[in-house]
Amino acid sequence: MNGEVLAGRYRLLTLLGRGGAGEVWQAEDTLLARQVAVKLLRSLDGDPMDAVERFRAEAQSAARLTHPNVVATYDVGTEGDHVFLVMELVQGPDLAKLMRTSGLPTAGLAADIATQGARALDAAHAAGIVHRDVKPANLLLAPDGTLKMTDFGIAKRAGNETTALGVLLGTASYVSPEQIRGEQATPASDWYAFGCVLYELLTGRPPFTGPTADAVMRQHLDAPPPQITRSDVPAELAGLVTHLLAKNPADRPSSADEVAALLSEPANTQVLAFTPGAPAEEPLDIGHWEDEPTTHRAPKRAFPLAKVGIGAAVVLAAISGLLLLREGVTNDTPKAQAVGTPTAPVQKATTAPKATPKPKPTPTPVKTTPTTKPTPQQTQNPQAILIQQLRTLAAQVRATQQNSRSKAPREAAHDLDQAAQALDQGDTESAAQHFYAARRTLYEAQRRHRWQATQQIATLFETISRSLPRPDRGGE
Numbered sequence: 001m002n003g004e005v006l007a008g009r010y011r012l013l014t015l016l017g018r019g020g021a022g023e024v025w026q027a028e029d030t031l032l033a034r035q036v037a038v039k040l041l042r043s044l045d046g047d048p049m050d051a052v053e054r055f056r057a058e059a060q061s062a063a064r065l066t067h068p069n070v071v072a073t074y075d076v077g078t079e080g081d082h083v084f085l086v087m088e089l090v091q092g093p094d095l096a097k098l099m100r101t102s103g104l105p106t107a108g109l110a111a112d113i114a115t116q117g118a119r120a121l122d123a124a125h126a127a128g129i130v131h132r133d134v135k136p137a138n139l140l141l142a143p144d145g146t147l148k149m150t151d152f153g154i155a156k157r158a159g160n161e162t163t164a165l166g167v168l169l170g171t172a173s174y175v176s177p178e179q180i181r182g183e184q185a186t187p188a189s190d191w192y193a194f195g196c197v198l199y200e201l202l203t204g205r206p207p208f209t210g211p212t213a214d215a216v217m218r219q220h221l222d223a224p225p226p227q228i229t230r231s232d233v234p235a236e237l238a239g240l241v242t243h244l245l246a247k248n249p250a251d252r253p254s255s256a257d258e259v260a261a262l263l264s265e266p267a268n269t270q271v272l273a274f275t276p277g278a279p280a281e282e283p284l285d286i287g288h289w290e291d292e293p294t295t296h297r298a299p300k301r302a303f304p305l306a307k308v309g310i311g312a313a314v315v316l317a318a319i320s321g322l323l324l325l326r327e328g329v330t331n332d333t334p335k336a337q338a339v340g341t342p343t344a345p346v347q348k349a350t351t352a353p354k355a356t357p358k359p360k361p362t363p364t365p366v367k368t369t370p371t372t373k374p375t376p377q378q379t380q381n382p383q384a385i386l387i388q389q390l391r392t393l394a395a396q397v398r399a400t401q402q403n404s405r406s407k408a409p410r411e412a413a414h415d416l417d418q419a420a421q422a423l424d425q426g427d428t429e430s431a432a433q434h435f436y437a438a439r440r441t442l443y444e445a446q447r448r449h450r451w452q453a454t455q456q457i458a459t460l461f462e463t464i465s466r467s468l469p470r471p472d473r474g475g476e
Contacts, residue, residue, distance in 0.1 A: 067123035071150035095136035116147035118256035134193035173206035188249035195244025390420035408445035412438035
């Protein structure tokens, strides 16, 4: 078909690719003297009117989108047995071809693709359009690094579609669980498919594979995606993919802003050595101040944590006792230290009192040593310790985000960071509000079995709650 002119205006030049829907050609718009892309349906098998209507629907959907990350649509028409769509020409490969020819992109490029693709989905959803076929072949990468989303051929206005058609038209490797269950595709379905694309960019394969489409779809419904093990992939990027692949649509990011927030999780929190504990058979009690009694008695479920606190108190008391004993000995018996062994002075005192050397106690300036004993290490500022505990707790909560089915760890970690910052500025009331807000958030997530505390996290919550006043009790 090289050289053929459609509608007396578009001259086909070079075949760019073939797909299930048809062919894509580089063409010349002879009227405006510019290079364009022409998507051409190869033949009108079946009902020609259905093919024409589908292309018209694609043109109408795509024409409503004007965004730097969406391929622009210029025209739609028919020529004899052909139906064609005229679009912006993107001089660059799609992501499927990019992976075939150049290998996997760097983690940095994948993060950039995540940001730009999210903006494209935002634009489509703002126009009331669900793409329903987000996959590597429909994402083009221009030479300047701009990502362009294309092929809205199965896109429909949100709320006006048949779910069975969505499952049939969507590629099995990128179909959301709710579509497989026969539910209506929503913007959340596009976010899930986009998560599948990002997973493939980082690992070289979709999250779920199998010998048949049915086998793949069953995994979308029930199986967790394998972990991303590439050493150069930041935890924030891997965490974004995990969130996008959530089985529950409500747990997925739903905007470009949320994607950006997940990619830029604050990483300036000081992290102490931490080894995640093994998941407990029963949920660990992190406390819930609205349900706690008005006395200071800990609830029965927190008894194991109370034993931890008592053990720590015993150790601290023992250390303090040794230090006080040592200081008491040096203050009360300076002569014994100056004379030497206790037996020799007793004999000399009975025979000749003059032998008690008065000058020797003069080394009692040795008292200067006890005055310097209480080092800063023994008298650390309790507020500084509490700030460090809050920052450590925030880091440990954030570390559980990747294995959580909820946004609660990220939100709670942010509140804990805010609590540490407020306490550092001397605002104890604000610090307490943020701390107990974090605890409520995690309590609710754990109660709904969407998050699980480690033993270290539960212990830190118990410890810190003894030092921060509860907002509803005024420090009682």
